[in-house]
Amino acid sequence: GTCMCCCEPMETVALSLCGHHSVCGLCSYRLRVLLNQTQCIFCQQISESVFIADSRDFPPQGPMDHVVWDNQTKVCFETEELASRFRALTVAKCTTCEETFNTVKQLQSHTRTCHRLRYCWLCLENRKIFISEQATYDQQQFRVHLTGRDGSGLKSGHPLCKMCWRRFYDDTQLIYHMSQDHFACHVCQRRREDDDRQQVEFFQNYEQLFAHFRSEHYVCEERSCMDLRFIAFGTELELFSHMSSEH
Numbered sequence: 363g364t365c366m367c368c369c370e371p372m373e374t375v376a377l378s379l380c381g382h383h384s385v386c387g388l389c390s391y392r393l394r395v396l397l398n399q400t401q402c403i404f405c406q407q408i409s410e411s412v413f414i415a416d417s418r419d420f421p422p423q424g425p426m427d428h429v430v431w432d433n434q435t436k437v438c439f440e441t442e443e444l445a446s447r448f449r450a451l452t453v454a455k456c457t458t459c460e461e462t463f464n465t466v467k468q469l470q471s472h473t474r475t476c477h478r479l480r481y482c483w484l485c486l487e488n489r490k491i492f493i494s495e496q497a498t499y500d501q502q503q504f505r506v507h508l509t510g511r512d513g514s515g516l517k518s519g520h521p522l523c524k525m526c527w528r529r530f531y532d533d534t535q536l537i538y539h540m541s542q543d544h545f546a547c548h549v550c551q552r553r554r555e556d557d558d559r560q561q562v563e564f565f566q567n568y569e570q571l572f573a574h575f576r577s578e579h580y581v582c583e584e585r586s587c588m589d590l591r592f593i594a595f596g597t598e599l600e601l602f603s604h605m606s607s608e609h
């Protein structure tokens with residue numbers, strides 16, 4: 363069958379206590395180990411433990427005398443081979459020379475100094491995959507990875523905040539950063555709630571935002587409102603009703 367989580371054909375299958383087995387072993391293991399998520403994604407029931415088996419002979423027939431119980435992750439593997447394959451995913455091992463390390467930090471400095479290869483810190487922090495699945499890059503490849511300019515023309519990479527030149531993992535994090543650390547126009551933002559084609563501009567400082575208010579919207583220039591800042595309206599009528607009620 364096909365995994366409900368990654369939509370790939372299932373090589374291994376995870377059986378939850380509820381009896382559902384619609385997720386592959388790798389997805390189930392990722393959810394448990396990296397996201398601490400133990401619910402069955404089909405029925406939401408918490409599954410204390412899970413059984414991971416080869417999908418070719420699932421459900422297993424005959425005696426299961428080679429199962430391996432992993433107490434830390436509460437996973438029961440059908441065979442020794444599966445257990446070691448899955449456990450290896452979490453090991454900080456150099457993919458170039460196979461040396462293993464206790465921490466990801468040690469692995470990072472090893473690949474950097476011994477092979478001139480680096481991991482992407484944004485992917486390490488945000489991508490919910492195991493350390494052994496993370497890619498390493500040389501200088502050139504890393505630039506391509508960051509900017510997404512791999513020649514395919516597809517938009518990928520980690521978006522750049524053009525105001526402070528910091529990169530973010532994805533658009534969601536970039537937009538959150540912009541709203542927290544830069545000035546956005548609330549009039550444009552409110553319009554965007556009605557029409558998502560509306561662009562919201564962000565500004566480096568209040569002076570630039572104020573210049574935008576003045577050229578695009580209606581600002582109350584009474585002393586008290588100038589002191590408060592951010593008092594701007596989308597229409598002349600709104601400004602007028604503000605003037606008559608506040609001043």
Ligand SMILES: [Zn+2]
Nearest residue numbers: 365368386389
């Ligand atoms: Zn999957």
Ligand SMILES: [Zn+2]
Nearest residue numbers: 380382402405
């Ligand atoms: Zn279930």
Ligand SMILES: [Zn+2]
Nearest residue numbers: 456458459460
């Ligand atoms: Zn190495």
Ligand SMILES: [Zn+2]
Nearest residue numbers: 482484485520
């Ligand atoms: Zn990355």
Ligand SMILES: [Zn+2]
Nearest residue numbers: 523525526527
């Ligand atoms: Zn920024």
Ligand SMILES: [Zn+2]
Nearest residue numbers: 547549550578
């Ligand atoms: Zn605006």
Ligand SMILES: [Zn+2]
Nearest residue numbers: 582584587608
């Ligand atoms: Zn006012």
